[in-house]
Amino acid sequence: MVEARLRVIYGDTDQMGVVYHANYFRYFEFSRMEFFRVRGGSYRELERDGFMLPVVEATCQYKAPARYDDLLLIRPRVSELRRASIVFTYEVAREDAPSTLLCTGRTLHACVGRDGRPKRLPDAFVRLIEQSP
């Protein structure tokens, strides 16, 4: 399992004293980068090869707030893998309370080429995702 670690900065909080809800989608993206990196790949390479994975749908359920200076663990998982799309789910927790979920999320990505049209996920990429961890 991949656990991306990220420290909450002042600029991520809002005047309620908690992380502004939109910023979790940035955290999710960060964890996807780490997910690929841990497996020896990178999204940057995928793009170089002419594949892009734009977000088609994004959801987040907020359960408890994260705050300034919190060290967050973001755990991304691939929950669905189809010919030309991929679904990630996420769990976010604080490092000092890793089993208490602050939020959960989900992003659906299409695989498209440089022309924006659907494109089958490359085999090397699929293998990279299917390997454990």
Add this chain to the structure above:
Amino acid sequence: MVEARLRVIYGDTDQMGVVYHANYFRYFEFSRMEFFRVRGGSYRELERDGFMLPVVEATCQYKAPARYDDLLLIRPRVSELRRASIVFTYEVAREDAPSTLLCTGRTLHACVGRDGRPKRLPDAFVRLIEQSP
């Protein structure tokens, strides 16, 4: 119907040349502010009275990209209004193609007091929402 208008800045785009997906949640928030304002209220006043509407769940479906310099219309609507929660839905389009949806979204908000506990939405606020437009 409320239509919040917003110009896409460079800082909202990403290297794919389109608005970064997380930023739409900021646009949704902006449109909620305008929604209250058009009705003669404001979220700031609600907070002053001790009520907060934190986002409990947020979703966005991305259909077509928005780009730098686009003038966006964001149309917020209240689709559900309960004792201590409220659901907004959103449509985003470009001003020069107002019937082509770029994305749709939904945010569920709890109504809580300063102590973070659920609190019944104040009557004046409910009236403000129920009035047309």
Add this chain to the structure above:
Amino acid sequence: MVEARLRVIYGDTDQMGVVYHANYFRYFEFSRMEFFRVRGGSYRELERDGFMLPVVEATCQYKAPARYDDLLLIRPRVSELRRASIVFTYEVAREDAPSTLLCTGRTLHACVGRDGRPKRLPDAFVRLIEQSP
């Protein structure tokens, strides 16, 4: 004089209850867009013609905080115009206290071509800037 108007959203504030300092640079950019638009041009067109104006230096002096829901006036001015660079200065104030400066800023931009090399500002663009207002 151009006055760009912008409403402070929750997502722009931080836990001190004020606009996070980095966000003013986004506000400055927004006001530059409006500056060109008011004059009948647009930065987007400039880019289409192969010119870019990347920020080479940016400064902001913070005098008083802006807060959630404030309607801000951002006043951009061109303070220097050279062959291949341009300097903007900015004043930010609240609409209900337009003579009380919340902050002032300055951005220096190089004019470069698609290859990243310095390029003389196009004449049409210079005329657009020199015209009043």
Add this chain to the structure above:
Amino acid sequence: MVEARLRVIYGDTDQMGVVYHANYFRYFEFSRMEFFRVRGGSYRELERDGFMLPVVEATCQYKAPARYDDLLLIRPRVSELRRASIVFTYEVAREDAPSTLLCTGRTLHACVGRDGRPKRLPDAFVRLIEQSP
């Protein structure tokens, strides 16, 4: 010397394919957090004790672009320490080219109390800063 490490996400880039200039001020803030942490303190604790260090002036010189997926090193230093103010300077480089500066920055912070008035920096904090590294 403190070196904060940070991976550039998609959300930090703009359509020019580089990190949007305003985001470096977020990176600077992140490096200040790490600066305090490395010394065994934290800005959060300082706030708990009733001291705040709002940014009074911020500057950044951009020399070369950072890009998506770059691993950045941000090196913060205290260049001035007065009774009720502190100046940080910053250097940003890529990890794989640590001596090539992408940008340099500077932030001046006032030390104020909860009432917003200038307040002498606490002795423990000054000792924390003066210690090496």
